[in-house]
Amino acid sequence: MSDQPQMDFQASLAARAREVETVLADLLDARAETGEITRPERLLAAMRHGVLNGGKRLRPFLVVETAALFTRSADLLDAARRVGAALECIHCYSLIHDDLPAMDDDDLRRGQPTVHKAYDEATAILAGDALVTLAFDAITSDRTALDPLAKVRLVSGLARAAGIGGMAGGQALDLAAERDAPDEAGIITLQAMKTGALIKFACEAGAITGGAGAAQVEAMGEYGAAIGLAFQLADDILDATASTEALGKRAGKDAQAGKGTLVALHGLDWTRKQLIGLVDQAEALLAPHGIRAATLRAATRFIATRES
Template sequence: MTDFATQLATDANQCADMLDMVFKAQTILAPRLGDAMRYAVLNGGKRMRAGLVLGAARLAATENDAGTYVDSRALRVAAALECLHAYSLIHDDLPAMDDAETRRGKPSCHIAFDEATAILAGDALQTLAFEILADDATHPDPVVRVTLVATLARASGLAGMAGGQMLDLQAETRDLTLAETEQMQMMKTGALIVCAATCGALVGGASSSLTNAVTTYADKLGLAFQIADDLLDYDGDSDGMGKPVGQDAIKGKASFVTLMGLEKAKNEANNLIDNAQMALAPWQDAAAYLQALAGFAVARRS
């Protein structure tokens, strides 16, 4: 686990460096907007999605006798995913959405700046994500670049994150079944997690069998991650999490904890992680990082 923690921290730092490089290459004619974008995307965080991109790319590299070296291509994909994720968090915190004043122990973007600036920062981070993926520095093959763009677009749009957020808002005024909650969370949270892993596999040149296994792994991980989030919202520590807890109960929204019960939700999360790890078992030690990342997703306390 120590090796995993070290690698995860290294991945996070390298991704932050790539993001900084991307921002320095931008022509920023609206400095306040640029500051808000940097504030949102370089404001700490676990960088789990970046870790998924890089871990999948490293695993793919072992198939191609390329060792575990991850070049700037995978880091650019990781940076794009983090930009998209940061945009989603900015908008998620807005008064019209979750109305959250803190994120990662710091003022949310609309509190640190203002609501209009935060909306524009989210918009600009979203478009920056696609700009990064479309650049030939991300991959020399235009087919790969188009596939990366299309994969992220599907994961973040109507059938993915945005659609899931809409269903989540509607859940405040009506009760959802367990099946509906699973569908909502796989769209809102899981789609981007699957996207991160599959894009990492793609940019690393993975075989079809590995790509399928990574997709299965990430699909299970995405649902387990959200169950873990619901568990933290139920019994987590607001100081440790850097944001208020108990929000689902306050809003009367269904969660995996309220629908399944505390112990059953914990067991389901652990079972999903077991299945995620088993999907990568044929790759043995080469898959150890991604398997450890799955365990981290449910064991985390923030």
């Protein structure tokens, strides 16, 4: 693969990130929404610190690009950016809570102090809490131009992807992994929940927002599951090989914590081969969309080969 498609992809990822950051900044505005009393400054600042921090915005990207497979309506693509911003609020809340001393105890995130370091633990807990509800507010807001049934499906799907049977449950399994030493099936379940569920749902959410039928929502969910697993394998490879400086967060921490990964179980070569298999599987799911899926195709390769 030449470097050109990757450079083009980086540019479109960055362009989408700027669009969604406009929505995120608007959601994190100082003005209270209808039904709110007032927005305490320090808590809002902590939420902004945890969200407006130069993330790649991969989940919003997947929502918007998947929606774009099914619609060209400016209103629906605008709604997709808002839904994407909601998923990013959930992703950022999970990072804020995962970084807490009682969890992974990290001081550094994307090269910056984590929220509990920049503020304090109580504020970091509350900033995460308030980002969860902000996500559901963003989806159901009058400003999100979707019919009520689509909003209900999005809230339900996001709640389940982020909850005990998804992301939060995955983090619980991850914390237990230090003592439990899960086997291969356990590791795959853990990863499918901790990072996979929200990435999978990003693709389903894009399809729902774009007005896709049930079979197409399901197919995009399969695509999302494949790239979610690929994303995690790439993360495990990075954790085993990259420097703290390149990652902007502490490297090698999984190995230090004695946590099982597929890399530790099967080695780097096996894991890289698995990655290639997942990329093939993901690309097959995009095939029916032809040229319209060019950006998602580049995203698939980016996820599997990223260096930070």
